[in-house]
Amino acid sequence: MRKLFFIDCSKAAECCNKSQYKEAKPLDKMKLFLHLTFCQACRKFSSKNSKLTEAIKKSKIQSCSEEQKQAWREQIKKEFAEDNV
Amino acid sequence: MPANELDPNKWVDKYSDYLFNYTIVRVNDREVANDLISETFLAALKSAKYFKGEASERTWLISILKRKIIDYYRKINSRKGKAEVRVNYTDDYNEGEWLEEQVPDQFDRTAEDEMENNELGLAILECLDSINEKHASIFKRKTIDGADTETICNEFNITPSNLWVIIHRARTALAACLEKNWF
Ligand SMILES: [Zn+2]
Numbered sequence: 437m438r439k440l441f442f443i444d445c446s447k448a449a450e451c452c453n454k455s456q457y458k459e460a461k462p463l464d465k466m467k468l469f470l471h472l473t474f475c476q477a478c479r480k481f482s483s484k485n486s487k488l489t490e491a492i493k494k495s496k497i498q499s500c501s502e503e504q505k506q507a508w509r510e511q512i513k514k515e516f517a518e519d520n521v
Numbered sequence: 522m523p524a525n526e527l528d529p530n531k532w533v534d535k536y537s538d539y540l541f542n543y544t545i546v547r548v549n550d551r552e553v554a555n556d557l558i559s560e561t562f563l564a565a566l567k568s569a570k571y572f573k574g575e576a577s578e579r580t581w582l583i584s585i586l587k588r589k590i591i592d593y594y595r596k597i598n599s600r601k602g603k604a605e606v607r608v609n610y611t612d613d614y615n616e617g618e619w620l621e622e623q624v625p626d627q628f629d630r631t632a633e634d635e636m637e638n639n640e641l642g643l644a645i646l647e648c649l650d651s652i653n654e655k656h657a658s659i660f661k662r663k664t665i666d667g668a669d670t671e672t673i674c675n676e677f678n679i680t681p682s683n684l685w686v687i688i689h690r691a692r693t694a695l696a697a698c699l700e701k702n703w704f
Contacts, residue, residue, distance in 0.1 A: 450685050453692060457663065459670065484696045491699065492664060495642030499665050500541040504555050508533045508562060515566045516529050 443467045448478045456489045525574040529566060534654075536579055538661070539646045540586055546639040547590055557593060561586040579647075641703060648698035652691055659684065660691035 443451070443464075451468040454460040460468070472479050540561065544554040564585050572581060649657045659677060662668045663684070670681055679687070 449689055453685055453689050456692075481693075484700070485692060487704070488692060488696045488699065491641060491703075492645060494638050495645055496638060497538070497542055497642040497645060497665050498545060499538050499661060500551075500555065500558075505533050505537055508537060508559065509530075511559060512529050512532060512562055512566065515563060 441467055441470055443471050445471075445475060445478055448472070448475065449481060452478070452482050452485055456485060525572075525577050527565075527569050527572055527578060529562075529569070532562060532565075532578075532582070535650065536582055538665075539579065539643060539650075540582060542639065542642050542646060543583060543586065544590065546635060548593065553593065557586065557589045560589050564589070644699065644703045645695070648695050648702065649691075651698060652694045656687050656691045656694075659687050660695070663688060 448468050448471040451460050451464045455465060455468070468482075472482060537558065540558050541554060544557055545551065548554050548557065561582060565582055568585075576584070649660065652660075655677070659673060659679075662673050662676070663670070668676075670684055673679075674681055674684055677684075
């Protein structure tokens, strides 16, 4: 019984991270919830972690496409080589 | 020896996401943003010899990019004719002034929020720079691009449990960095 429902802090952290990406299984989420009721350290981590997710969502960071990055890399390489002739 | 040195071969990996996010909120067009960043890299290479190493590479690139963005708006405005959009530029490119005048009054609040969120985004990217490079790339793929765990594992040749350990380290470091610099 204990083994079924109790998880250690590293397992709790993993589940907490997965749930930031909606990849935690329902049973694991339950175990996390139970763990959080008695573990203050993980509660603290969990709240920071959610705050981070919130901040990232709010910031609307975008990344530019890999093709564009490759084009810039080549452009810089080419110009850099010409400048140093 | 100067405190900061330029390393153009690393510019794209280190700064392109930062430059892109800085630009996109200001020009609202991916293609225009990409072009302005291309121009910025070229201009930076041309003036690399004037880099004194007093500012960081990033700050220096942003100062060039800012000028490119202002030039872009100048071009648009002169094309549109002076009557439509009037923007008062100052010669020393005071940040903010030109943008404020672009935006009609009723959008002020939204624009302000958007700028603040954008700054938060830049702070996040800056923090990501200070963590392990590979961890940062994996974190970005997962969190910003929203790529599948499986896809990322294949790309980086790692197991899912490796991935979650890396994500954990990245998130912990990032939260600490943001706590110090933002919240
Ligand atoms: Zn715990």
